[in-house]
Amino acid sequence: MTTAATVPSRQEVALADTWDATKVFASDAEWEQALDAYAQSIADIEQYQGRLAEGPATLLAALNYSDQLNERVGKLYIYASLFYSVDTTDQVAKAKMDRVLGVYSRTMASSAFIEPEIIAIGFATLKQWQAENADLARYGQYFHDVERRQAHVRSAEVEQVLGLVSDAFDSASSTHRILTDADLAYPAAHSTNGLELELTQGTIGLLVTDPDREVRRTAFENYSDAHLANKNTMANCLATCVKQHVFNARVRNYSSALAAALGENNIPTDVFHQLVATVRKNYPTWHRYWRLRRQALGYDQLHVYDIKAPLTTKKLEIPYTEAVDWIITGMQPLGEGYTSVAKRGLLEDRWVDIYPNKGKSAGAFSSGWKGTPPYILMNYNNDIFGMSTLAHELGHSMHSYLTWQNQPTIYSNYGLFVAEVASNFNQALVRNHLFNTNQDPDFQIALIEEAMSNFHRYFFIMPILAQFELEIHERGQRGEPLTAATLNGIMFDLFREGYGEEVVPDADRMGITWATFSGHMYANFYVYQYATGIAAAHALAEGVLAGKPDAQANYLAFLSAGSSLAPLDALKLAGVDMTSAEPVEAAFRVLASYVDRLEQLLGNQ
Template sequence: MTESKTLPLRSQVPIEETWDLESIFPTPSDWEAAGEEITGYIPQLAAYQGKLDGPETLLGYLSLAETAGILAGKYQNYASNYYSVDTTNQRNSARLGQVRSLVSRLAAATSFLEPELMAMGLDVVEGWVKSTPELGFFSHALDKLRRRQVHVRSSEVEEVLAMTLDPFSGPPGIYSALNNADLVFKPAVSSDGGSLEVGQASIGGLITNPDRETRRSAWESYSDGYLAFKNTFASSYMSQLKQDIFNTRTRGYDSSLHANMGPDNIPVEVYHNLLTVFQKNLPIWHRYWRLRREILGLESFHVYDIKAPLSNAKPFVPFKQAVDWICEGLAPLGEACVDVLRKGCLEERWVDRVRNKGKRQGAFSSGTHGTNPFIMMSYDDSLFSLSTLAHELGHSLHSYYSRRTQPFIYGRYTLFEAEVASNFNQAVVRGYLLRTQPDRDFQIALIEEAMSNFHRYFFIMPTLARFELETHTRAERGQPLSADILNGLMADLFKEGYGDEVDFDRDRIGITWTQFGHMYRNFYVYKYTTGISGAHALAKP
């Protein structure tokens, strides 16, 4: 018996299973009108240049900048979220292009602020802040500016740097279009001859399938899809490296790593220590691969076996049940917090949860000042999806309360902090389920979910962090990079991680770096490892 499973078009997805972007702008016309309004703010903001001569003027500028910034955030989030759930829709792509252009113009018009404040003297500005209660909120921003003032350039240079935001969006934009819209994968074939569609929204379920042939053919198809475009991916990534280095040198940082960690006030030693500890403990992972092979009863162990289920009794967890369990697990955070979460998931349509053609890979939480949080994922009625939902709700609750308690300029938190909140949710909910669901198969599935999470954050992400540091270092030294060099480096790093316990398909494993859009967010991936470490330290008590 054969079967064919294909994903629905976006237009076929029930509205109740999508996110409510109309809560941002009721109609596309309203979104267009917001763009025109933002355009009108640009000359008003630019008119303040050279005129910040006192606390009243500074307060007027900051108030106008906040109004424009809040609207721009909504304008951007609306377009970005529409694109994320259907990357094949040309209207969505065009909207995103409009956003990038307008946001770059807005950034250029406001780029004079920090150089001008520094030219006046930060002590003078601090005096304004202390003498004007309405400016009290600006004190922390001033402290942050003091810390990085050596890396702030003149008004003219800052304006040029802001103007690069649009053209410099090329590499991640190219990656997203290729990765989410244009890549086509051969169908996976199950052991009984069934054909299963491989795509960004389905690959996660396929590589956890109990049928080994399904896992193998899905993993090979997915890897081969990326290998077919290895040169395009390499060209895009190398352009991103050059941009990182351009910004690093323009702002006078010692390296791209310093340029990323400095603004967050994190010593680069944190990064190096993480990689040192990871490499030191690789034998633990070697033991884990060996143990999984023995439990599965396999003579050979491949990458596509890493997430093979140890029990065929896969718990069925509908979305409503997942929300109930997450709310019960997070009860220690308080009734008000749980009520916000439940209402967001079940009434306010925070979560876009159905797989469809063109939906981008992975899961994320978004939103901005003045909107609800929004979560994109592909929920498949499994414990893995429950855990992903708990993770993203950690981000969403963090955002919900940050935006309601902090001024606009502080409503965005760093990614270093972000991954603590998300992983904390996962850990607390997992602990609750381990205590309250005694069924043996359920317990096994929970442990598997935990180990899958640890595999991603304590193995995959540190390996990618090693890759990212090495590629930036080579680029900074002017050493050659190409698709084959990048793939070879990735393969070497994974070979060290897998040891002799995992059968090694060098080409398909070497292309792994192309499967993570995180590589276009300079030195992001290590923050997952620090985040989950901090989260478990908090959740343990």
């Protein structure tokens, strides 16, 4: 266990509380041997260049070898990342990451001929070959996707260049990440009685939920100010990334960076614009919540650092093992096959790196590759927010686990559009279980606060970041400069609209929010999918909890589909149509119901 006041070094963390990298490679020496062997085998894919039209056997051999390379390089990357993510000051781990990214770039370049040659074969011929060769037929969805994207696939020479620059194009995001996770110094937060509380990427979430307003204020301001002190460097990194996205869109003949990002995942741009419009229309629900929160806290004004202030004096202490018990019980509607694997991963197989330490990456995430465990990075702080985050990341990990168990390598990844559904689905089921089993008013209030905090991040912050992302890419397409002042101004204006009159404006600290989401802002048009994900998740959870016929089976089929189906089709299989605004509207009704319930609970106190 760790507290906000004392954050251990990586060397001080108990082995049992860390993830087990030996399940990928037994040692660094084994990883080195595998990397060397892999590097020597990359060029072997080139033996198939210019030959894919020879027939189904040659095409199948090339695709199988490409899949093998993909699986091998993925394991090499995951092993390196397991050490770097938990200590971004570890230069040996950073060097491993750089080496893997280098060979991955070479892999993309060496295999760049495959899709142009598939297009040249012709899709009528490919259908005939699939009919003749059952092994080749399993690539049918992949061929269909290439056919859909063929206007955006370039010649083998251009594709090779794009593969070669992938490593260099990662430099902007990696520079920002190193700055925030390894080099940025955060002044300590302070309590009302003068106690210093160490502020790190791993403790900021705990500090901004502290009942002491001075702790919250100093944590929020010091965290924001540390980013503001480096705003020009960070702005240059983000502006560079935007230029790269615009460059890629133009090279691939897309009308915009948005069209390129969504087109790769087969998502119509109307889905993005419909989401933003629906969220903005429902801002009054948020305004009502913040007004209720201000009144409950007894404040004349509500600041950003008050948005997660606890509304009860009874703090919930939730040790990691108890959080696991709650989560596994909450996930029972998915059956023993799901929960037994999940429980073993969380408690026995060391999927999770549990607690904060100095130099550890911010927040939480799920990672892994076909052939590895689905690892989870946490900064667990023994509270209800950490419990919910663990449920969220477990959703990702079980999605990956079931995909890897049921799909070949070619379909072993899944689109970002569906990724956030499984994670938010878990939170919805666990929350439902806890609402139904603990009627203590303080517990119910704390649970609503957790739910509203989660919705605030995914159904308010993320859509605002999505609007910000669209604006800066449109400016980048017009060749307009993206300075720190420009980025901060755009960000602040969007927050001022979203918060309305209910939250005190802080132009500088609201404006720098984009820099505090470094991993998200560099993942091209990723953030809007948090909002579509939470909407789809609640729609599907409602069906499973209500016992609708086939709801559970269809949801598990969705988790097992990987990329063997287009994202929208996979969600339709599960039972929700995300081309409609209705799931987003329905999620806002869930949000409003939480506000209703909170109002009643506070009124009864």
